Amino acid sequence: xSSELPDSYVPTEAEPASTVSRRTFIAxxxxxxxxxxxxxxxxxxxxxxxxxxxxxxxxxSLTVNxxxxxxxxxxxxxxxxxxxxxxxxxxxxxxxxxxxxGACTVLVGGRRVNACLTLAVRLEGAEVxxxxxxxxxxxxxxxxxxxxxxxxxxxxxGYCTPGQIMSGIGCIREGHAGSPEEIREWMSGNICRCxxxxxxxxxVEQAARRT
Amino acid sequence: MHPFxxxxxxxxxxxLAAGRRGGRYIAGGTTLVDLMRESxxxxxxxxxxxxxxxxxxSATAGGGLRIGALVSMAEAAADPKVRATFPVVSQALExxxxxxxxxxxxxxxxxxxxxxxAYFRDVTAACNKREPGSGCAALEGFNRGHAxxxxxxxxxxxxxxxxxxxxxxxxxxxxxRGPDGERSVAFADFLLRPGGTPDREQGLRPGExxxxxxxxxxxxxxxxxxxxxRDRQSYEFALTSAAVALHVKGGVIREAKVAAGGVGTVPWxxxxxxxxLIGERPSEALWTEAAERAAEGARPLxxxxxxxELLKRTVERQLRIVGGTE
Numbered sequence: 001x002s003s004e005l006p007d008s009y010v011p012t013e014a015e016p017a018s019t020v021s022r023r024t025f026i027a028x029x030x031x032x033x034x035x036x037x038x039x040x041x042x043x044x045x046x047x048x049x050x051x052x053x054x055x056x057x058x059x060x061s062l063t064v065n066x067x068x069x070x071x072x073x074x075x076x077x078x079x080x081x082x083x084x085x086x087x088x089x090x091x092x093x094x095x096x097x098x099x100x101x102g103a104c105t106v107l108v109g110g111r112r113v114n115a116c117l118t119l120a121v122r123l124e125g126a127e128v129x130x131x132x133x134x135x136x137x138x139x140x141x142x143x144x145x146x147x148x149x150x151x152x153x154x155x156x157x158g159y160c161t162p163g164q165i166m167s168g169i170g171c172i173r174e175g176h177a178g179s180p181e182e183i184r185e186w187m188s189g190n191i192c193r194c195x196x197x198x199x200x201x202x203x204v205e206q207a208a209r210r211t
Numbered sequence: 212m213h214p215f216x217x218x219x220x221x222x223x224x225x226x227l228a229a230g231r232r233g234g235r236y237i238a239g240g241t242t243l244v245d246l247m248r249e250s251x252x253x254x255x256x257x258x259x260x261x262x263x264x265x266x267x268x269s270a271t272a273g274g275g276l277r278i279g280a281l282v283s284m285a286e287a288a289a290d291p292k293v294r295a296t297f298p299v300v301s302q303a304l305e306x307x308x309x310x311x312x313x314x315x316x317x318x319x320x321x322x323x324x325x326x327x328x329a330y331f332r333d334v335t336a337a338c339n340k341r342e343p344g345s346g347c348a349a350l351e352g353f354n355r356g357h358a359x360x361x362x363x364x365x366x367x368x369x370x371x372x373x374x375x376x377x378x379x380x381x382x383x384x385x386x387x388r389g390p391d392g393e394r395s396v397a398f399a400d401f402l403l404r405p406g407g408t409p410d411r412e413q414g415l416r417p418g419e420x421x422x423x424x425x426x427x428x429x430x431x432x433x434x435x436x437x438x439x440x441r442d443r444q445s446y447e448f449a450l451t452s453a454a455v456a457l458h459v460k461g462g463v464i465r466e467a468k469v470a471a472g473g474v475g476t477v478p479w480x481x482x483x484x485x486x487x488l489i490g491e492r493p494s495e496a497l498w499t500e501a502a503e504r505a506a507e508g509a510r511p512l513x514x515x516x517x518x519x520e521l522l523k524r525t526v527e528r529q530l531r532i533v534g535g536t537e
Contacts, residue, residue, distance in 0.1 A: 054217070054218060054256065055216060056214040056215065056216055074214070075215055075216065075257070076214065076215070076247075078244075097248065098245050099241055099245055099309075099312060102311060105311055111285075111314045112311050113311050113314055113315050114241075114315070117240060117241050117244045117312075117315065118240070118244075118315070119217075119237075119244060121217050122217075122237075122240075122259055167310070167311065170311070170314075171310065174285075174310070176310075184444075184445070185445050186310050187310075188309055188310075188445035188446040189308070189309020189310055189312065189446055
């Protein structure tokens, strides 16, 4: 699956992923298989680097879920890949990687955006909130919208759920959760292939009433 | 994605200097990053202009509005001045893209987005816009969504923007800053039809930067609105759309501004419809007669012939919604 080897992800030894997870292991294992492809990509990069005036990578420092992070990244790195591959925050999902499905929705500066279309190098000083940063405490307590998704059974496979919840928070904050019709329209950037839309709308409605 | 250098500029002078050196401006980046990932766009240097002071909506001396190039689509749609004066603009914006994309994308970027079709995005297909001289896969391919107006034998891709249709109807102007100073271009001259150079979509000079879109002072009262017809109810490009603004006084239509989207290689102004309305009294028959003129000059392709009738009906319905019958 292409999401295992995003082309904007350039690993460096100085900044390993913060946890060694199952998916990190798989990604590493897959790298060996497609090593020849990676070589050609890097060669192309080196040629362009010689021609360019400015560097093709840079340092970015930003706050994610209240925690300050800094990383040296290839300019091509998306916020989505930075979160998943470098910070180990895999709650944010990669669906289409083209801004069409909403699975990667996070809050930047309090506003919902598609992390796949956000170049991480542009986020110097930004405040990012992901699904991992929603619940208020250390315990089992959930954000009211997370609770509503559980209570309304608003998912089947769950892959789109983090994006739905982050988008739902934006929808409520923006004041567009006044009716099921309004929620449907203002949540239309989030696709659910299991078709749980009716319950997703109910969950957003429930949380909007309680917040 | 091809490698690129990245610079963030803090003032207009810095932006123009970077633009002169061949840097590509990036604002919201929603289309540009997407097309870069597909290797359709391959800029060697990105110039981040998001910190420039172009983020205000302000009233002009004459009673029009000036929307800064970096105002996001969401901010423009929610702006009380825009909503009160030009509902057609806020409606067009809110019917565009998704809430996430509207939070990211800007007004300047919206009118800079590439005119595109699936073949443009597919680097294995012939596309004169992406690769001049390579041919057009859409002409003989699947062209259901393509343009019936303004196409050429080089390109028939539809202009994707909704708010640009409202801008075209309202006869907006685009303010530009370039190495040679400031200038202003009529919206009708800003977006270019493909002709023999489909790779060129905007009437911009090298290094020029959009600073604002200005909507001229409206006659009062002005009623306006936007109707979008599409394959699904939300988050989809238009098959057809209509932007309508009517100034009715003493029971007579004094001014009419009408443009269509989803049908042209650029937002398609409908002067024949406008002429038919001016001086007349609103009536059911008038809306039908005027809308009959909406598809004049249409040249449908193999799969998009339905757009001819759909366009007329879309315009008719929106004339009725905005104008009512008195």
